[in-house]
Amino acid sequence: MKQRFDMGSLLATYGVVLTLFAVILFGYLRYDNFLGAFNILSVLRYNSMFALVSLGMCFVIMTGGIDLSVGSVAALASVCAAYASPYGLVPGLAAGLIAGLLVGTLNGLIVTQLRIMPFITTLATMLAASGTALLLAQNQSVSVSYDTAFTVLGQGNIFGFPVPALIAVIAYILGSIVLNLTSTGRSVLAVGGNEDAARMMGLPVQRITFLVYLASGGCAGLAGVILAAQFGAGQPIEGIGWELFAIASVVVGGTLLTGGAGSVGTTLAGVLLLGVLFTILNFENGKGWISLSAYWQSVIRGLFLLAVVLLQARLTNRVGKGDTAQETE
Amino acid sequence: MTSSQFLSRYGTAIALLVLIAFNLAVTPNFATLQTLNVNLTQVCTIVIVAVGMTMVIATGGIDLSVGSLMAISGAIAPMIFMGKLMEIGSIYAAVALAILVAILVATILGAFNGWLIARYRIQPIVATLVLFIAGRGIAQVMTNGNLQVFKVPEFQVIGLGRVFGLPVQVILMGLIVALAAWVLRRTTFGRQVLAIGGNERAARLSGIATTPIKIAVYAISGALAGVAGLIVIAINSASDANLVGMGMELDAIAAVAVGGTLLSGGRATIIGTLLGALTIQLVRYTLLANGVPDAAALVVKAAIIIAAVWLQERGNAA
Amino acid sequence: MPSSLLSMRSITKTFSGIAALSGASLEVAHGEVHALIGQNGAGKSTLIKVLTGYHSKTSGEVNFEDRPFEVNAPRAAQDAGISTIYQEINLVPQRSVTENICLGRELRRYGLLDWPAMRTEAQRLLSKFNLNLDVDLPLSQFSTATQQMVAIARAVGFSARLVIMDEPTSSLDDREAQVLFSVIRGLKDNGVSVLFVSHRLDELYQVCDRVTIMRDGQTVRVANIAEITKLELVSTMLGRDVARAAGKTTGFGVAAKAPGAMVLEANDLSDGRLARRIDFSVASGEIVGLAGLLGAGRSETARLAFGDTVAKTGTMRLATKPFAPRQPIDAIKAGIGFCTEDRKIEGIIPDMSVADNMMLALRPVLGRSGIVDEGRSRKIATQFIRQLGIKCTGPDQKIRELSGGNQQKVLLARWLAMSPKLLILDEPTRGIDVGAKDEIQKLIRSLADQGLAVLMISSELEEVVEGANRVFVLREGLTVVEIGHSELTEDAVLAAMADGGQL
Numbered sequence A: 001m002k003q004r005f006d007m008g009s010l011l012a013t014y015g016v017v018l019t020l021f022a023v024i025l026f027g028y029l030r031y032d033n034f035l036g037a038f039n040i041l042s043v044l045r046y047n048s049m050f051a052l053v054s055l056g057m058c059f060v061i062m063t064g065g066i067d068l069s070v071g072s073v074a075a076l077a078s079v080c081a082a083y084a085s086p087y088g089l090v091p092g093l094a095a096g097l098i099a100g101l102l103v104g105t106l107n108g109l110i111v112t113q114l115r116i117m118p119f120i121t122t123l124a125t126m127l128a129a130s131g132t133a134l135l136l137a138q139n140q141s142v143s144v145s146y147d148t149a150f151t152v153l154g155q156g157n158i159f160g161f162p163v164p165a166l167i168a169v170i171a172y173i174l175g176s177i178v179l180n181l182t183s184t185g186r187s188v189l190a191v192g193g194n195e196d197a198a199r200m201m202g203l204p205v206q207r208i209t210f211l212v213y214l215a216s217g218g219c220a221g222l223a224g225v226i227l228a229a230q231f232g233a234g235q236p237i238e239g240i241g242w243e244l245f246a247i248a249s250v251v252v253g254g255t256l257l258t259g260g261a262g263s264v265g266t267t268l269a270g271v272l273l274l275g276v277l278f279t280i281l282n283f284e285n286g287k288g289w290i291s292l293s294a295y296w297q298s299v300i301r302g303l304f305l306l307a308v309v310l311l312q313a314r315l316t317n318r319v320g321k322g323d324t325a326q327e328t329e
Numbered sequence B: 001m002t003s004s005q006f007l008s009r010y011g012t013a014i015a016l017l018v019l020i021a022f023n024l025a026v027t028p029n030f031a032t033l034q035t036l037n038v039n040l041t042q043v044c045t046i047v048i049v050a051v052g053m054t055m056v057i058a059t060g061g062i063d064l065s066v067g068s069l070m071a072i073s074g075a076i077a078p079m080i081f082m083g084k085l086m087e088i089g090s091i092y093a094a095v096a097l098a099i100l101v102a103i104l105v106a107t108i109l110g111a112f113n114g115w116l117i118a119r120y121r122i123q124p125i126v127a128t129l130v131l132f133i134a135g136r137g138i139a140q141v142m143t144n145g146n147l148q149v150f151k152v153p154e155f156q157v158i159g160l161g162r163v164f165g166l167p168v169q170v171i172l173m174g175l176i177v178a179l180a181a182w183v184l185r186r187t188t189f190g191r192q193v194l195a196i197g198g199n200e201r202a203a204r205l206s207g208i209a210t211t212p213i214k215i216a217v218y219a220i221s222g223a224l225a226g227v228a229g230l231i232v233i234a235i236n237s238a239s240d241a242n243l244v245g246m247g248m249e250l251d252a253i254a255a256v257a258v259g260g261t262l263l264s265g266g267r268a269t270i271i272g273t274l275l276g277a278l279t280i281q282l283v284r285y286t287l288l289a290n291g292v293p294d295a296a297a298l299v300v301k302a303a304i305i306i307a308a309v310w311l312q313e314r315g316n317a318a
Numbered sequence C: 001m002p003s004s005l006l007s008m009r010s011i012t013k014t015f016s017g018i019a020a021l022s023g024a025s026l027e028v029a030h031g032e033v034h035a036l037i038g039q040n041g042a043g044k045s046t047l048i049k050v051l052t053g054y055h056s057k058t059s060g061e062v063n064f065e066d067r068p069f070e071v072n073a074p075r076a077a078q079d080a081g082i083s084t085i086y087q088e089i090n091l092v093p094q095r096s097v098t099e100n101i102c103l104g105r106e107l108r109r110y111g112l113l114d115w116p117a118m119r120t121e122a123q124r125l126l127s128k129f130n131l132n133l134d135v136d137l138p139l140s141q142f143s144t145a146t147q148q149m150v151a152i153a154r155a156v157g158f159s160a161r162l163v164i165m166d167e168p169t170s171s172l173d174d175r176e177a178q179v180l181f182s183v184i185r186g187l188k189d190n191g192v193s194v195l196f197v198s199h200r201l202d203e204l205y206q207v208c209d210r211v212t213i214m215r216d217g218q219t220v221r222v223a224n225i226a227e228i229t230k231l232e233l234v235s236t237m238l239g240r241d242v243a244r245a246a247g248k249t250t251g252f253g254v255a256a257k258a259p260g261a262m263v264l265e266a267n268d269l270s271d272g273r274l275a276r277r278i279d280f281s282v283a284s285g286e287i288v289g290l291a292g293l294l295g296a297g298r299s300e301t302a303r304l305a306f307g308d309t310v311a312k313t314g315t316m317r318l319a320t321k322p323f324a325p326r327q328p329i330d331a332i333k334a335g336i337g338f339c340t341e342d343r344k345i346e347g348i349i350p351d352m353s354v355a356d357n358m359m360l361a362l363r364p365v366l367g368r369s370g371i372v373d374e375g376r377s378r379k380i381a382t383q384f385i386r387q388l389g390i391k392c393t394g395p396d397q398k399i400r401e402l403s404g405g406n407q408q409k410v411l412l413a414r415w416l417a418m419s420p421k422l423l424i425l426d427e428p429t430r431g432i433d434v435g436a437k438d439e440i441q442k443l444i445r446s447l448a449d450q451g452l453a454v455l456m457i458s459s460e461l462e463e464v465v466e467g468a469n470r471v472f473v474l475r476e477g478l479t480v481v482e483i484g485h486s487e488l489t490e491d492a493v494l495a496a497m498a499d500g501g502q503l
Helices: A007-030 A037-062 A070-087 A089-114 A118-137 A149-155 A163-181 A183-193 A195-200 A205-231 A242-252 A264-287 A296-328 B003-026 B033-058 B066-081 B091-120 B124-143 B153-160 B168-186 B188-198 B200-205 B210-236 B248-259 B270-289 B294-317 C044-051 C074-080 C097-102 C115-127 C144-157 C174-189 C201-207 C230-238 C298-305 C328-333 C354-359 C374-388 C404-416 C434-449 C461-467 C490-499
Strands: C004-015 C018-029 C033-038 C059-064 C082-085 C162-166 C193-197 C210-215 C218-224 C262-270 C278-283 C287-291 C313-318 C336-339 C422-426 C453-457 C470-475 C478-483
Touching: A007 A264, A037 A070, A037 A163, A037 A183, A037 A205, A037 A242, A037 A264, A070 A089, A070 A118, A070 A149, A070 A205, A070 A242, A089 A118, A089 A149, A089 A205, A089 B294, A118 B248, A118 B294, A149 A163, A149 A205, A163 A183, A163 A205, A163 A264, A183 A195, A183 A205, A183 C097, A195 A205, A242 A264, A242 A296, A242 B124, A264 A296, A296 B091, A296 B124, B003 B270, B003 B294, B033 B066, B033 B168, B033 B188, B033 B210, B033 B248, B033 B270, B066 B091, B066 B124, B066 B153, B066 B210, B066 B248, B091 B124, B091 B153, B091 B210, B153 B168, B153 B210, B168 B188, B168 B210, B168 B270, B188 B200, B188 B210, B188 C354, B200 B210, B248 B270, B248 B294, B270 B294, C004 C044, C004 C193, C018 C033, C018 C044, C018 C193, C018 C210, C033 C044, C033 C174, C033 C201, C033 C230, C044 C162, C044 C193, C074 C082, C082 C144, C097 C115, C097 C144, C115 C144, C144 C162, C144 C174, C174 C193, C174 C201, C193 C201, C201 C230, C210 C230, C262 C298, C262 C453, C278 C287, C278 C298, C278 C453, C278 C470, C278 C478, C287 C298, C287 C434, C287 C461, C287 C490, C298 C336, C298 C422, C298 C453, C328 C336, C336 C404, C354 C374, C354 C404, C374 C404, C404 C422, C404 C434, C434 C453, C434 C461, C453 C461, C461 C490, C470 C490, C478 C490
Parallel strands: C018 C218, C033 C193, C033 C210, C082 C162, C162 C193, C287 C453, C287 C470, C336 C422, C422 C453
Antiparallel strands: C004 C018, C004 C059, C210 C218, C262 C278, C262 C313, C470 C478
16 A cells, blocks of 8 residues: 555655756756856845745645735735834844734634634734734835845845845744644644644644744744845835735645645745746746746746646545545455 | 524624714715715625625635636726727627627636636635636736726716616626525525535535536626626726736625625525625725725724624524 | 542533533443443533543532542543543544654654654554554555554553543444454553443443443443343433334334335446445335445445446446436436435535425426425425424424434435435434434335335444345455345344355
8 A cells, every 4th residue: 555655645745846946947958047146046035025925824724724914914014124124133123023923913813712714814914914004104115224234134145145035044944843843843734634633632723723823924024024125115015915826835835725734845846936937937038039028927827826736636636546445455 | 592693693784784873973974875876886896796706605615816807807898899809890889799708708717717626626715816816917918017098988887877876887786686696595506506515525416516506606706707897997997907806806705704604605695795895895984984094994894804704603603 | 349440420511501411420440441322412422521621511520540630621631641532533634643643742852853763652552453554654544443543552652541432433344343342452451441432232242341321411320231231221221111023123123015126236336446346236115235344345336326436347227227327416317315324424414404405406306497496395395304203493494403313314305305216325324313213214114115225234233134125245345145035134144244155
């Protein structure tokens, strides 16, 4: 029965990594400077926000939940960070992070205490966060202070490596450790796999559920800080649709929306894959043979998501059949 | 009936009545046809989309693509009646064709959602996410992201016309709500939709053809999104693929949730959805009319959604 | 007399004013296997949930290891030495065996999880039950019985003093149940007490020392199992003397008429998986039993006949015409109804009314215009409610509010409303209390007497032996033998199930 744990599931897990490499290879062979330092670093810099948001989303989805509020939380955090930026890097960072954690706390409390479905809860907090961001910013973007070191968080480099990408990488390493090497991480998967069973096993289901929303809020808050630092302003209307792109990245990364299984590393691959596709489009336009407007990027991303989910559906259907066959033993 | 069951069933209606009473007392010039028309006009596209969403949710699904389908429908129609695609002699024929093709395309795309969900068992959130992302892109690519401005009264009657003092789109909304409520309550199709949402395996084993019904439900949702897209561009005298239907999926879901439809499927109310949308709209109007900024209205809207769903869940548990 | 390990006295529990337990008691001695039985609704589950901290008791006294015992969460009960294995296996199918055994008491090194140590621990615990599994595989890759063993290994790993097993055998076949029993004896030898809940009375005599019988939220009798007969058990549970024909334990009675013409006949049927070569036939007016162990292909046979799965090979004939259903609707149109094994998952639409649930299959046939005829629906529903004796407030009551037995009757009515020629029943009385079981068995017989062909799958031997006119015994996907009415005894069926015994 071991051979059923076969190519199919391997492909489901690592397919996204392979595809990412294939796409990068394609770009490398086709375009000059595709793997140039500038290009790589700007892809990383630009996608670090999405990577952070997707990391939080990944944890939420592994519990079988969803967090629609991440985009507007990032917007809210960017406004808070921008207001705090004149006081320095740390206050700016803290303001954004705290804003994110607060909304995360709210999400966690509503989901665990009022027992309202995550979809609805985070839909509501998404509106609330967005409203609060607009109120705070008085409907316009809030400039950040260039007098302090705050903008380093979005624009700076350490040893030539973009700071926001560094933040994202650290977050992913931490996320991976938590998921694989702590009981909290395993409990996240158990809760998503079978919440009742997790409760009967004596796992702290409420606390775990609360924690993933808190973490997602925190990640979105960090993303908001980077947003403000990168573009020099707190942006109350940014972040629209981020939540759905984050979900798409997580799905492309092979994490099942039903919960119970997932991986931090492949989520990052999912984010990068969707990001690199956009870069490919730019390079293709640069060659001048075709002229695809930027609008094509969402069409291509959509098609890509379609391909992934169709592939996943085929694989899981096959695995599903294998499961019933086991009764013969 | 316990008080929590009572609140769960009639809470939305009561909230609506309280809001109206409050406005009658506080807001100047509230009791006018003008106010009624303003509110109904603003809410009507949400209601139309939310009706389709209610049916989708009744099967236990969700449709995130409605906003993008509105954009597609809104992009196609002007291209046809402005003669960008082909010359059509009579403006009436052109408008009729434009409306027909726009809604047809939205319906087909909706059916495509349903096909992914029913045939490949892809989760509705993910399956409709595909068109949420790609759909707006398609609309933008079709129009190259440009604003299509037009002045075609023959078409814009659906957004600007009036019959007996009532805006045409409000009448349209009324018809759609009435028809959908009847279908859900009184037809075999309606019962089967609810049966699938209540227990899909059991429905299939009882001989219900789940695949065609699911496809039909998503097609209906697509078609209604198409209609809503047309109304929006008719009101604006312009179609902007970047903006038409933006965020509509969440507005519609909010209306459905506040209206008392069970988000896990199996229980749905079209009238509830209408009341839900009206409540959300009236809250916003009340706040605006009394000088509260629109942003604050968002926060209040969030609180209402949570409160409404919480009351319903308590009613269920009791 | 040595003091008890667990002693629960005068426990009461009310849910919004309604008493689920009123003065229940339970004593479990050290190293004892203790049975807890009672009809559905007698309060067994509530009592267990009070003990494990899932519910808090309204009043009463609980002592565990001679100390007052009060917990408010399953976790606390687990820490105190009480582990519970529930009927539906409560593990996480997507996760590995190691995780399922070790979650909640992880082994750590430098503050992080020590995977190698946890793997070893999982293997060590499983080896106690002679199981050698790849502990890295997801639990879902193993059979139900193995999953059950993993659950027990988990319980033992928590150094439980008391292991509660709530209907642990309901998803096991006999062979697997025997393995479980030897595990239980092993626990007992190690001084661990077991509280054993089961509807299968035979099993109690195999493993239990004493039995506590509950009825209407109270403990009505405690006895040594050796000193109480099966009939006494049943009558105490029901609270009345059961008068039956000698030796009969089911409500089927005797067939009134001889079978008529053949309705469905299958040859060499296979689904390419569990069912490999199935033959059976069923005539109008007879009840045909399908017997076999779990995994023998009984439910799969039913699904093939109903078109829920499509036959890879083989043929079926309905009356005299070839019959090859590709989906349930084909079979329904041909006059076949199918009551599935799992009412909750595949039968009822919980949020719909009794009437809507009954009319589900009939409605498309009835209203050709596609418009619901409410009046006619209610009339038909009311008629069946009376005819089948369904206890409900009326056709508009939600089906989820009904008891298991009454839900089953509604599902029977769903098919009877179609006036079918053949009814396939998969475990028609599973999870239904003794009284309602009897009624449903009578009903099945009377339907057959009215000319209906019935294909009945049952894991309860007496149901098959006493109910069926003929029995087909399946073993590992093959029909091994057909047993006619004259040779139909428990021994014959058992022999065939066990080793395909040729008669």
